[in-house]
Amino acid sequence: MSLHDIPSPAPPATPSIDPPADGSAVPAAPARPPAAEPTSSAAEGGRVRRSERVNRLRAGVLGANDGIVSVAGLAVGVAGATTDTRWLFIAGLASLVAGALSMAMGEYVSVSTQRDTDRSLIARTRADLAVQPEVEHARLVEALADTGIPGEVVGPVADSLERHDALSAHTRFRHGVEDDAVVSPWGAAVTSLVSFTLGGLVPLLAILASPAVLRLPVTMAAVVAALALLGVVSARLGQSAARRSTLRTIIGGVLALLVTYGIGAALGVTVV
Incomplete structure (x- = not known):
């Protein structure tokens, strides 16, 4: 027997559906559910969370420093002028409360201004797209070309981005602003x-708990340790090198303490 004599396997038979005895219509086979279309909601959510995280990290590091x-x-400046613990407590507490409120208000105003600016830019871009789409398209092509996209493909890339989400493409690639990533003040x-x-x-x-003769060295040691810890934590959260930035922060903090203590001591003011 040769290979040609071996019969090829028959295709699997399709099961037949006999019509019902009463002559009613045969029910149609259930249709397959449509495949889910890929969306960018997960990516957009990731960008929003990343923007919020970076914004809060920046505010937290700046506030703590x-x-x-x-x-x-x-506190050290006042300690240079007086050894009265009561006045040190009053000055330090006032500085703590006023500084915290001022810092919070400053961040709120600053981020609110940035958010309003971004939203105004988004609204202006939306209006320009409705009035002069050709001009805006040319500007998008130019912005994409500036990023290094080859000239022979930059046009199709711009067309594809505009078909997906024209406003997001223009605000992101031309202005560096994303509507969903506008942070909360x-x-x-x-x-x-x-x-x-x-x-x-x-x-x-540190300055309240230490004796008068040790207030400056104890406070400086506490400040250096706190700044070093802050530098390490912020570097870990930001995934960056910590040594150089931490060293700069420590040197700046120590210089600030020495200058303010020297001013307080030079004034020679006795607070009673």
Whole structure:
């Protein structure tokens, strides 16, 4: 027997559906559910969370650093003029409360201004797309070409982006603004308030708990340790090298303490 004599396997038979006995119509086979279309909601959500995280990290690091240096500077400056613990407590507490509120308000105003600017830019871009789409398309092509996309494909890339989401393409690639990633000013304000308070408590407690002759070295040691810890934590969260930035922060904080203490001591004011 040769290979040609071997019969090929028959295709699987399709099951037949006999019509019902009463002559009614045969029910149609259930249709397959349509495949889910890929969406960019997950990516957009990731960008929003990343923007919020970066914004709060920036506000937290800035608030904690400002709290440590500002409260320590004022407390050490007062300690250079008087050894009265009561006045040190009053000055330090006033600096802590005023600085935390000022920091929170400053962050709220700053981020609110940036948010309003971004939203105004988005609204203006939306209006321009409705009035002069050809001009805006040419500007998008130019912006994409500036990023290094080859000239022979930049046009189709721009067309594809505009078909997907024209407003997002123009705001993101031309202006660096994303509608869904506009950060909240309240998050930055609360983060600054809390971080400034926690940072300011370190030198305040150190200067109040130490004896008069050791206030300056104890406070400086506490400030250096707090700034070093802050530098390491912020570098870990931001996934960056910590040594150089931490060293700069420590040197700046120590210089601020020495200057304010020297001013307080030079004035020779006795607070009673």
